[in-house]
Amino acid sequence: MPTLRALHRTSAVLIAAFALLHLANHLVLLAGVPAHIAFMKAARVVYRQPWVEVPLLLCVAFQVGSGLWLVVRGWKHGRGAVARLQALSGAILAFFLLIHVGAVLSGRMLLDLDTNLYFAVAGFYVPPFQFFFWPYYFLAVLALFAHLGCAAWRHLSKAPPRSRRLALALPLLVGSVVSLLIVLSLAGKIQPVEVPAEYKAKFTLQQS
């Protein structure tokens, strides 16, 4: 029977495939809001299909549960900096995915909003919520790259130390640059983003 760790790795493949497409979508924002929205419209044709979305969301739920279990069980036995980085980045991802996917699904089902770019970034434009969203998105994207780097480091246990170090350092470097670019562009520091009032309203107290 496959171990929990093996199932965790298998489910990570589908999530990582979606996450790479998803982050590519966010990087396209550097070319402007219309390019980002057009990319998402095309990508949704694939990931909004029930045969893709249902397994993806089930994998996310399993990944969060199994990841937290591995962290709790392995915390005391984890030896060395890489084991600790893997546990820490996994815990950040679990926390992020719970909030992120919960927010997207409730935005769609309860608030009846199109969960597009404006839904994701509105908090940057309604003080003081930017203090939450800067570290929230930056750490989530960096944690994803760090977690994958740690997995590659573990996988290459028989490789020369130099290759192992490279397998970890490269994702950390790329992840830092990608996270910074994405967060700067979400916050409108690279190209303009005009968030419609209906999206900002979810952060302001409703007035009767």
Ligand code: HEM
């Ligand atoms: C800066 C970072 C991110 C932003 C701004 C962002 C934004 C969004 C938006 C706007 C949606 C809704 C998409 C739609 O309605 O079609 C979404 C959905 C989702 N995101 Fe992210 N995301 C980010 C990072 C991530 C990361 C790192 C992961 C995974 C590790 C992730 C996983 C998901 C998942 C699983 C969904 C649900 C897909 C669905 O079924 O509709 N996101 N995100």
